[in-house]
Amino acid sequence: MRTLGPSMTRSMQRVAEAVAGDPAGCATLTVTGLAERTGTSEATVVRTSRVLGYPGYRDLRLALAGLAAQQASGAAPAVTADIAVDDPIGDVIAKLAREEQQTLADTAVTLDPAQVEAAVTALAAARRIDVYGSGASGLVAQDLVQKLLRIGLLAHAHADPHLAVTNAVQLRPGDVAIAITHSGRTVDVIEPLRVAFEHGATTVAITGRPDAEATQYADHVLTTSTARESELRPAAMSSRTSQLLVVDCLFVGVAQRTYDTAAPALAASYEALAHRHTPPHR
Numbered sequence: 001m002r003t004l005g006p007s008m009t010r011s012m013q014r015v016a017e018a019v020a021g022d023p024a025g026c027a028t029l030t031v032t033g034l035a036e037r038t039g040t041s042e043a044t045v046v047r048t049s050r051v052l053g054y055p056g057y058r059d060l061r062l063a064l065a066g067l068a069a070q071q072a073s074g075a076a077p078a079v080t081a082d083i084a085v086d087d088p089i090g091d092v093i094a095k096l097a098r099e100e101q102q103t104l105a106d107t108a109v110t111l112d113p114a115q116v117e118a119a120v121t122a123l124a125a126a127r128r129i130d131v132y133g134s135g136a137s138g139l140v141a142q143d144l145v146q147k148l149l150r151i152g153l154l155a156h157a158h159a160d161p162h163l164a165v166t167n168a169v170q171l172r173p174g175d176v177a178i179a180i181t182h183s184g185r186t187v188d189v190i191e192p193l194r195v196a197f198e199h200g201a202t203t204v205a206i207t208g209r210p211d212a213e214a215t216q217y218a219d220h221v222l223t224t225s226t227a228r229e230s231e232l233r234p235a236a237m238s239s240r241t242s243q244l245l246v247v248d249c250l251f252v253g254v255a256q257r258t259y260d261t262a263a264p265a266l267a268a269s270y271e272a273l274a275h276r277h278t279p280p281h282r
Helices: 010-021 023-027 031-038 042-051 057-072 089-110 113-124 136-150 161-168 187-198 213-217 235-257 259-277
Strands: 129-133 155-158 176-180 202-207 220-223
Touching (some): 010 023, 010 031, 010 042, 023 057, 042 057, 089 235, 113 176, 113 202, 113 220, 129 136, 129 187, 136 155, 136 235, 136 259, 161 187, 176 187, 187 213, 202 235
Parallel strands (some): 129 176, 176 202
């Protein structure tokens, strides 16, 4: 709901906000009751249910009842209020920990295993892998590339938009291009992804907006979630947690598929760096 909310109409957002804020209470409401509670129509409630991935309101209501039961059983608490300027550091730690936990849980629910599986298949067989990211997403791109290099794959992270495009021109079928952009609207990331798509490479978008422009040029879309944005923690920062989870899923999946070569490559990289983690003898 947090991921899809910004792309909804205002009336649908009211329904989603009510459901996210009080799943137990909304689970007891009929479609008419929820429409009255949110000041919308029954049609809006049904449309919101479908956008959230349910055939109809009845299915969403059953899911809400299950979520309410899980919460009542002592599951992780809901995210607390935003961090205030005068919060003591102990509260900051607790709030951030809860938000990170919730963000990871939301991303795990949002991710489509079939899409992840397809992306892993393409990566495991790729001749070359290009990864695009800007700002905080650029750091995640570098993290993925470092992981893939450790298991012997040819991968590059392109933060410079001009270099990204000129390299994307060289991609062909059998290559993979990955764009990491929370908003799905970052031009410096979309442009090389489009070029790679047009040249026949398999393209993957890791984004928090499954209906954004970047997904138009993606063969596979991996949807992330994000913690609630606040004055001290904008979406660009909080989105990195969910992006790193997706990156780890891709890496582990590829390592599983290529275990016979990945395991020796990892062992060799550990051995090559071992002396750098051992104090010199005196």
